Amino acid sequence: MAGESGYLIVGDGSVARRTLAALAARSRPTVHLPAPGDDELRAALAHRPAGVAVLTHDDVTSLRYALAAAHVTADVPLVVMIFDRTISEQLTELLPHCHITSPADLAAAALAGPCLADEVVAAHLQPDGSVDEVIASGGGLAHRRGARHRPPRRQMLLNSIAGLVRTPDTGTRMLLLGLWGLLAILAVDWATLTFAFHHEPIRALREAVGVIATVGLGDEAPPGRAYAVFSSVAMLLTIVLTALFTAGVVERVLGPRLSGIIGPRVLPRRGHVIVVGLGQVGLRLCRELIDLGVPVVGVERDPDAANLRLIRALRIPAVMGHGGDRTLLTRLGAEHARAIAAVGSDDLDNIAVALAVRAVARNARLVLRAGEHEGIADTASLLRMGALRDLAAITTAYVVVVLLGGRPVGVVNTGPDTFIRTPDGRFRHVDEVFRSDGPAIGADSGSGRPAD
Template sequence: MTGVHLVIGEGTLAEGVQQALREARQPVRAMRRPADRELRRALADERTRAATVIDRDDIAALRTALLVEYLRPGIRLVVTIFDRTVAEQLIRTIPNCNVVSMADASAGAIVGPCVDAGLVALHRADDGALVAVHGHDEAHASAGERPHVAPYPYHPPSAPLRAARRLRAQFRPPDRSSALLLWSLIGLVALVLLEAALAISTHREPAVAALYEATKAIAAVGPSGFFEHGSTWQRAYGIASMALGVVLTAVFTAALVNRLLSRRLTGTFGPRTIPRADHVVVVGLGQVGFRVCLELRALGIDVVAVEQDPQAPNVALARGLKVPVVIGRGGDRYVLERLSLGRARALAAVTSDELANVAISVAALAVQPGLRTVLRAGSNDVTRETAALFPIGVAQDLDRVAATALAATAIGRELAHAFVHGGASYIETPDGIERFPRPQGRPD
């Protein structure tokens, strides 16, 4: 596509799109936050052939996209929108609009290494089949050998296996309140069963009557009638069981009230229980982290998210979708120790702060050496310099991945996904994989 590409937006992603377009030998005009009058003048220029709107706020991006279409109907338009409902409405309203979500464009680069250490990326095709990008080691990648795409024969865990894992997780509570609730309940049930068994064995009482008297005694309604006139040891047992029942009932009630009144994002029972084996820990519940959680769960992989801000928008969404969320700082060793990293499949650090992701990876490896870690990197040298001194895991430049997808779409390329491997950007098209932009003087 010839003509000037108008890039509207600011930040690392917008700068990456501008750079990718220039490397593809496309004229670019950058506008950070243009006023309506400035945007009108830019779109009135006949040389402007395409506009790319980049904004992390969906409402702001939607407003700018509608304004661009109003000022220049039919122009090739590329917009970043996270919310899929908003994206569908925008495409329905503006048929010439192409919506690219940074989360959708880059989540596969995190999901792939989390599922399999040999994958560069993993995503789902339109027909639902899994497609994997297989990479090479650094020596082959630096020598120019490109990765290859192939169907990925992933088989999710069977329902009985997942049920067994969830059952085991029920007995490993993540915090003190949950532990008190669980073990006090188990203690109460054990006392009832023990007292009922004694009544049945020593007094030959029917099971229902024995359970009734045992429950009454444990609930501190009164002593069990079977032991009121029993031997000395039976009375001593009755005293001990009533005292223990009072304590366990008080502890259970306090723990239950605490859970009911607090804003818990994990469960002691059910689907929001923190997984304890073969799971992925996702630190950072922004747009990318939320999408990674959903993709992993769609694969049948248990996931738990860690988010520092309890008011983050995606926390409520995760709770509604029954994704367990631990509120805390991802680099906190105490928080990480509660997440069973020794049995985890991988940890993904995908906050928007590159330095924080490095710190999270280092802390996770301190808690569990050898853990597979995948972190969201950026265009800075922080991650690369740290990796040269310390093995921090797989670093994925998600800004570059998203910038490549946006730039290729703006030019008019039909692509499924973009990824970065061996320092080069690639796009996956219906014809296969190719470098983007293509190296000058070399056919791809």
């Protein structure tokens, strides 16, 4: 019988290890292949396992193993963990029987919830435009209907004005400094010629333009040494300001251009969420928050990150820099932010960001991604840093239930506890599911908590 061969787990990350432990808790035999070659994988599949889970952190590797497994045993249940949505869509077309799960999609709602309010465990926009908020209730979870957030028009106007005055991007700062400096010299020179020397406004404008163009006034210059000194100094300053303006333009043309001076990509200043780390998880979180009506600004330190192209295409405002830079956090308005979400792929980096945020904005709401390092959860609990979301626990719960034949709607993690959402909208604690000898979720979900 197929079930006698147990389950085949491919991969060597935290999700693979936790999946093995969860299946062992239900006394299910397993075979673990951390990084098998073609012959090793073919030999393991020859025993017709009850199910196969490909749980690697490299999408290309996952794709290769999934195609190989489907080629050898096309009728064995297959669960594949893939972060990139494009790859998952293509694999779904190639292998319709394959169940593909994206940790980024699974965790988006659980990460977005605490960004809205402390009591919200998870939040997701419904097709009817309402917000499904999950809150703690009587030791379990319950649903609450919420409304999509809408920033006040006054705040949006102030953000647009602030984009013309203050920006954390070095290239844009140089551009604006040069532009505003040139305009200031033009305005002062025009006013001096118009009101002090009584030149006609049009003539005064032409003469002022001559000064900032560093061509001087020639015989049209007003008499006296004072204006001669002023115009000379103004032309010297114009050379410096023009260089700054040109450097800023070049930087914006050749650089990643992740934020705008005007328009929808202007960096928000108040009531926004700062998302540190723009990998697949960070990108999905930004999109979830934007769907919920919450303004966001992303922070990415790798100028060659693959998702920067998508960030630009989706018109999500972002900056390049390290999320642990206190100066950058101050410029991004961390003290006025709704929340700061540290969702990089390295748990230790997320902890470093949390410490930097505490130094800049002690009362800021913090949301942290964890799960790769076993000891991070205890450290975060000890320091009381913020809302912790264990991505590995979320993915593990989903994979195990699917391997057991269930069809969970989603997974919600509160930090120490993980709940599986059943098709009828109820929640069951993951320990109850893993230790139960009954059918998996989807076949029988009647023991869950009511949705409301």
